[in-house]
Amino acid sequence: GRIAAANALSDVYAMGGRPVVAVNLLGWPREVLPLELATEVLRGGLAVAAEAGSHVAGGHSVDDPEPKYGMAVTGIADPQRLLRNDAGRAGVPISLTKPLGIGVLNSRHKATGEVFAQAIEAMTTLNRVAADAALRAGITCATDVTGFGLLGHLFKLARASGVTAVVDAAAVPYLDGARAALRDGYVSGGTRRNLDWVRPHLDSTVTEEELLLLADAQTSGGLLVAGEVPGAPVIGELRTPGDAVLVVR
Structure with missing residues (x-):
């Protein structure tokens, strides 16, 4: 609940x-x-x-x-202070306010009964503090990361904003156990469909496994913010539009 x-x-x-x-x-x-x-x-x-x-x-x-x-x-909400997913601008950093990996850990939980306290804490943490911090910083562009995974939601944000989103895969935070769950095969069909959906718009130099984690379907994930949010890692930046809407390095 x-x-x-x-x-x-x-x-x-x-x-x-x-x-x-x-x-x-x-x-x-x-x-x-x-x-x-x-x-x-x-x-x-x-x-x-x-x-x-x-x-x-x-x-x-x-x-x-x-x-x-x-x-x-x-x-x-104040119409003059909305966070929108079509207000991204080239030259702005991308921040992520919760680690990824909820999807693969949930899949492992359903199959084995294992409980992941860090994942539960992430899912039950409200995005209120992150949203307030973004508004105080004057940020106008954000979305939350849920069923379409990081790549899916970032694709929608970049496409709506008319920019290219570049992700530094090494900077993306993950929950403990997420990589092990992926390695052991606990990947949902939704996650695979997320990756298939964005693949035609994606330029990537990372492994398929890394892309699956970036496309991992989240439940109650964090905010994906076009701007710097205090305490949240910067995982990439928005750039002027190129051949691909998404770039992962």
């Missing part, structure tokens, strides 16, 4: 907004899983929404063969 809520709230933070109200969306196999477990899921979502300063105004639940939980979140 905490992870799902942080993931839902991230869309508001990615635009420089402040969440105001959320509605629970719950699908639950009540003949398979106890309702007490659903209560804990909802309690986790409520706790993260409270941390974000957002009200939870009820919601909707249905009987479902698979457990599903999320939130529909409404936020407000």
Whole structure:
């Protein structure tokens, strides 16, 4: 519940907004899983929404063969201080506010039951502080890194902004165990589709394994920011448009 809520709230933070109200969306196999477990899921979502300063105004639940939980979140933002994914400019550095690797670690968890505390901490951390820091720095361009992976979301940002994004692969941070999970084959179909989607627009000199990590589908990932955010690593820069929308070195 905490992870799902942080993931839902991230869309508001990615635009420089402040969440105001959320509605629970719950699908639950009540003949398979106890309702007490659903209560804990909802309690986790409520706790993260409270941390974000957002009200939870009820919601909707249905009987479902698979457990599903999320939130529909409404936020407000100053139209003059929005973070947009089409406002990137050549010559601006690219910062990343959370390490990658959530996807491969989640895949390993589903297959083996192993628990990765660092990944849980990353997924349950709100992007509020990162968004506030970006706004204070006068930054106007950002997006969050979720299902399309770093490469997918950066491709959309660069394409919308009319620039080329250059990534220094060695500067990208990863969660502990991410490379081992990749090496052991815990790569989702979504991650492979992410890489296939951006490949026609990609110029790369790194290995296929490195590209898979950069395309790793994230849940409640960090912000990808066109600008320097205090405390966040700079992983590349935006340049004047070239032959490729994405360049990885």
